[in-house]
Amino acid sequence: MAEAERIIGTPDTPDAAGDGRERPEDAASGERADSEGTGATGEPGRGEQEPTAAQPRGKRRIAVLFAVAMFAYALDLSTKMIVVAKLEHHPPIEIIGDWLKFEAIRNAGAAFGFGEAFTVIFTMIAAAVIVVIARLARKLYSLPWALALGLLLGGALGNLTDRIFRAPGVFEGAVVDFIAPKHFAVFNLADSAIVCGGILIVLLSFKGLDPDGTVHKD
Structure with a gap:
């Protein structure tokens, strides 16, 4: 039981x-x-790790852009100062015979001496280019684009400085050119930086690479 x-x-x-x-x-x-x-x-x-990882990468690209721009600008400005002090009102200096000379010339037009009657317009265009590049920098995540925009910015700043501070007056100043190849227009390092930056941008566009680092295919 x-x-x-x-x-x-x-x-x-x-x-x-x-x-x-x-x-x-x-x-x-x-x-x-x-x-x-x-x-x-x-x-x-x-x-939340993805945004924090992307932000330093964007800041590094912006730093590269402005570092390239400041280097191109300083190089252009220093060479122009030397040319004005040592070469202006003097005979040209032959570098490679008649094929390449250093000859100081004041250019009121655009790059390579084109459009001398539109000095003020070219000044406004250079200023607009600088503003556009500064706005693009906020969404810049591509290193090649940083290099290209840095060259454009440095070249635009170099020639804009001449437009503002050199004779005959503010926004009408003549740019100092000194690189004189045979059978070609006289130019300066700012012009070279602008051309190189423009060519690089065209190549990046053909490859489909955008400033934000994305790749698109048409």
Whole structure:
């Protein structure tokens, strides 16, 4: 009889599935699951890391752009100062016979001596180019584009400085040119930087590479 009471009447021993209480092991495993599961963005283990990784990359590209621009600008400005001081009003200096000379010339037109009647217009265009490049820099994530825009910016700043500060007046100043190849127009280092930057931009556009680093195919 006692044996039957023990079998029928004795309640089951409460276990983890039936007593409604959470064991310490279950709490710990739940915390591990939360820490290893989805992050704040709903993507496993990623959280907010992508934007923070992209921001330093964009800042580095902007730094490259302005470093290239300042180098091109300083090189152009220093060579023009030397040419004005040492070469202006003096005979040309032959570098490679008649094929390449250094000859100081004041150019009121655009690059390579074109359009001398539109000095003010070219000044406004150079200023507009600088503004556009500064706006593009905010979404710049491509190193080749940073180099190209840096060359454009440095060249535009170099010639714009001449337009503003040299004779005959503000926004009408003549640019100092001195590189004189045979059978070609006389130019300066700012012109060279602008041309090289423009060629690089054309090549990048043909390859489908955008300033933000994405590649598109038509």
